[in-house]
Amino acid sequence: MTSIARMKQVVISAAALTLASVAPATFAQTVATAPATPSTSQALEGLDAYIEAARQTWQVPGAAVAIVKDDKIVYAKGFGVREEGKPAKVDLDTVFAIGSATKAFTAAALGMLVDEKKIAWDGVVHDYMPSFEMNDPYITSHATVRDLLSHRTGVVTNGNLWYGSGFDRKEIIRRMRFQTESLGFRNQFQYQNEMFIVAGEVVSSVAGTSYDKFIASRIFEPLGMHRSYTSVTELKGLANVATPHVRIDGKMVPIDYRLIDNVGGAGVINSDARDMAQWVRLQLGDGKFEGKQLLAPATLAEMHTGQIVPRGTPSKTFKFTEYGLAWGIQEYRGRKIVQHSGAIDGMQSMVTMLPEKKLGVVVLSNSQPNMLGMAVALRVLDAFIGGPVTDHSAVLKKVSDDAARIAREKAPSPPATPSPPSLPLDRYVGTYSSALLGDVSITLEDGKLLLARPAASATLDQNDKDKFKARWKSPGQASIFGQTPANFTLDPTGQITALELGGDKFTRK
Template identity: 30%
Template sequence: MTARNAARKGWMTAALGAALALGGCAGGSDGPAVFVPVAASTVPVAAASPSETYAVAIPPAQIDAAVARLDQLAADIMRRSSIPGMAVAVVKDGRTVYAKGFGVRTVGAPEPVDADTVFQLASLSKSVGATVVAGLVGRQVLSWDTPVAAHLPGFRLSDEWITQQVTVGDFFAHRSGLSAHVGDQLEDLGYGRQDMLDRLRYVPLDGFRTRYAYTNFGLTAGAEAAARAAGLDWATLSERTLYQPLGMASTSSRFADFMQRGNRASPHVKTEAGYQAQYQRDPDAQSPAGGVSASANDMARWMSMVLQKGSFQGRPVVEAEALLRATSAQIVSSPPRNPNERAGFYGYGFNVGTSPSGRVKLSHSGAFLLGAGTAFSMIPSAGVGIVTLTNAAPVGAAEAMNAAFDDLVEFGALTRDWYEAYAPLMQGLYAPEGTLAGQPPPAQPVAPLGSNAYTGIYANSYYGNAVVETAGSGLVLKMGPAGARRFALRHWSGNTFVIDLSGESATPGSISRIDFRPGVSGLSDSVQMEFYAEDTTRGVFTRTALQP
C-alpha cells in the first residue's frame, strides 16, 4: 500500500476526531436544520470525583427529546446522502429505547431494512473483538499484556526483540510498529489469515509503543493469539464468549453465516447510475478486525453491555476491569495540531475521546469501500449509545447521524450540520491510486522489448510469486495463491507497463506502474510494482525462472 493510500484510509479514527474538534451551532426541531449559536452551561455538574465533572448538564428529558428527533435526522441524512439503506439503534441505561430501519436492503428490490437486518460491520468488528478478548482477560485465560509469541508458535516480526515483547494489547492499540494497513493488499490478492500473519516478518517496523498506525492484520494477530490461548477458532470463541451470552442471535464472525441470513443488507457502491450492489466483500481473513456481521438490535445489546460495565440485564458477561482497560486511552491516535485542539486517543479496539461538553466518548467507524459504512458512539456518563449501520460505501452518513444525536443528548440542539462536515472528509477515500492515475498514455511511447524479455516468474518474500506470461497478443500478470489474481499488462512506454487495480484497497480509476528492469542479457532481471511497495523490498520482484 502506498503511503498516500494508508494515510487516507486512517479516516476510521482521524476523521471522527477532526470533526469533533470543529466548532458548533444549533437548530430547531422541525424541517431543515437552521443553525444558531449554542449557549453552553458554565455550571459544573456534581460528580464522584473532579475528573468526572462536566461543563454541561444533561436534563433527564433531553435524552428523550433527542430520541424523538431520530426519525427526522434519519430521513434528512437518507435524502441528502441517497444511500440505499440504514438501521439505527439507541440504548439508554441498559435498555434499547429506539431501533428502526430505513430504505431497502438491495437497490431494485422491495425488501425494506428493519432493526433486525444484518449488515457487515467492517471495523466496528475491532471494538466487538476487543470485548471478546476482555472476556478472556476477565477469566484469566490471558492478559492484555500477554506476549503474542506465547500463543502463536513460529510468529515473527522483522525485529526479534519486538517479536518477543509485542503483546495482545499492543496489537489492539495499533502500537506494534507495523505500518498502517499493512497486509490489506495481500488480502486483496486472495491470501488467507495465516498467510498474512506469517508474512508480517518481512515488514519493517517503526515506532514500537510510541506511534499509532491503524492495522487490520496487526489487530488480527492479537486476536488470533487470544483464540489460541482459549483453544478455539476466533469465530467460535466470539460466539461462546459474547454473542450467545448476550443473545446476539444474528451476529457472527463468519462470512458464510452472513451470506446465509435471509434478512441481509447487500453492499453498494456509488456509480454514475446511482448506488448499485456490484460487489460482495469476504472479510474472513481479517475477521477480528473487520469480519463481524450483526443487526442494529444485536449491536444495541452489545452497547448495553459495554455501558453497563460488562453486565447485561443484571448478569455479568465481561469482567469490568478487563473491559475498562479496553475502553481507556492507551495511545495518542490524533495529536493536537494546536494548543486549543483536543487530542484523540485509542484504547484496545475503541476510539476514546472527549466531547465538547467534557464527557468521555467511546466510538468507532467502519468502512468497506466495496459497500459498507458503519459507526457507533457511546457516552458512558449519560448511559447512552447509538449505532448506525448502512449498506453503502462510506460517505459520512453513519458518523453524521451519530454526531447529530450526540449533540441533541448533550446540548439539546445541533451544534452544526454534521453531514456537511463529514461528507468532505470522506472524499479523500475515493482518490485513485497510482502516480499515473488519470494521465493519458504517452503520445509517442518508446517501443517495448519482445515479450520474452518480460515473461517469467518473479519472486518477492512478502507478496510471493508474480508470473508474467503471454495472452494472445499481450501480457498478463498473475499474483496471489496459485496466481488467482490476473491483471492485463498495458504498455505505457519502454519497459514501463501499467495494470488496472480493483478491490477494497484501490478505488475505480486506480492503476499501478510496472517497471521491468532488463539486465545485460536483455531479459528483465526484476520488476518493480508501484502499488506493492510496503514490504522491505519496496515492491521489487526478482526473476527466478525464464518461463512461467
C-alpha cells in the same frame, strides 16, 4: 508507508479513530454552561427526517440505526433498501458487514481471558503463541497483547498481505516476519489490521478453540446476538441481508460480498442493528448484561482508556484523540466519547458511545465510502447533550467533496505523448515473487497484460514506457484502491528483473 493498501486504509478501517482526556477544568466549564439535558423524546424529535435526508445526501441505498440509552433500546429503525433498484426494505434485522468494529469484539474476547487469568494485557504475545515472529527479534520477544490492540508495535501495515492474497490466518502470521519496515516499537500509532489477525489467533491459541467459535459462544450467545456471524459464508441462503454497494460513475452499484475470513479478529463480523445494540448495552453496562457479568468492570474500563495518541492534523470536531484497546477515545463538546468505525467492500459501520450519559449509537450502511455513520452519531450526541443544532451531514459532505477535489487536482496528468514499452508485451509475462506477499503472475491476452494474485486480478493499462496502471476487475477493490501503479524494472541488459506494484516489490522468478 509505501503500498496503495497502506495509503488507503478504508478497508476494515477506523475512519474515525477516537479519544484523549480533557483537563478537569475544561469538563467542569463545559458542564457548568451546558443547557438542560433534553428528555429522550425531545432528543429523538426530527431524527427520522434527518437520517433520511443524510442517507440521500450520501447516496446510501440502505441503513439501520439503533440508539441505546440507560440500558434500553430507545430508537431502532431501518432506512432505504437492501439493494439498489429492488423493493426489499432495511429493518432492524437486516445483516450488514461491520468491518473494523469487529476489533472491539476481539479485545473483549482477550479481556475475558484476562479475567480468567489465562493471559495478561502486558503478557508477551510470543509466550501465548510461539508462531508469532516479527522481522525484528526485539518486537518478537517484547510485543504484548496491549501492543497488538493499540496499534503500537511499530510494524508497518500492508493490507495486501490479507486483501486479495488468498492466504489463511496462519500463513498471514507466518509471512509477517518478512515485513522489514518499522516506525519504531511503541514509538507511534500505526493502524494495523494484521496485528488484530494475530490478536484473534491468540484467543484461539489460549482458549483451545477457534476464534470464531469463541466469539459465537462467549459473546454472541450470552448477548442474544442471534443474527451475528463471523463469515460471509454463513450468509448464504439467509433472509434479510443487505447487499454491498460502491459508487461507479456517480451511481451506487451492487457488488458481491468479499470473502475475508482470513482477516479474522480485524474485521470478519456481520451483524444487524438489533444485535449490535445488545453489544453496546454490554459496553455501557460495565461489562454486565441483563444481570450477568461477562467482563470485569476494570477490564472493560481498560479497553476504553487511551493507550497511544495517533499523530496527524488536529480535528476541528474532536479536540483530543487517543486509541485504547480496540476503541478510539475522543473529546466531544467537553465529554469523553468511545467509538470505532469499520469499512470493507461496499459496507460501513459506526459504533459511538457517550459513557457519561449511558448513550450509544449504531449506524450500519450498505455503501462505501460514506460518512453517514459519523453524521448520524454526532447528530444524536448533540440531541442528548442539548448542544447546538448542526447539520453534520452537510458539513462532512463539504469536507469530503473538497478532499476529493483536491486529490483530483493533485493527481499527476498522463504524459501528452507516452513512450511505448521498452520491450514487446510478451517479454513482461512471467511470475514475480515477494517473501511477504507471495506471487503475482503476468499474462498476455488479446494484446493486454493481465495481473493476477490468488484472490485479485487486474488489467494493466500502459501509462508511459514500462509504467502501467493496474485496473482492478473487482468493483469493490477498484473503488477502494483506484488504479494501482505497476512499474517494471529492467537491468542494463534489457532484462526485466522486478515488478513494483503500488510500492511493493516483486522479484521476477
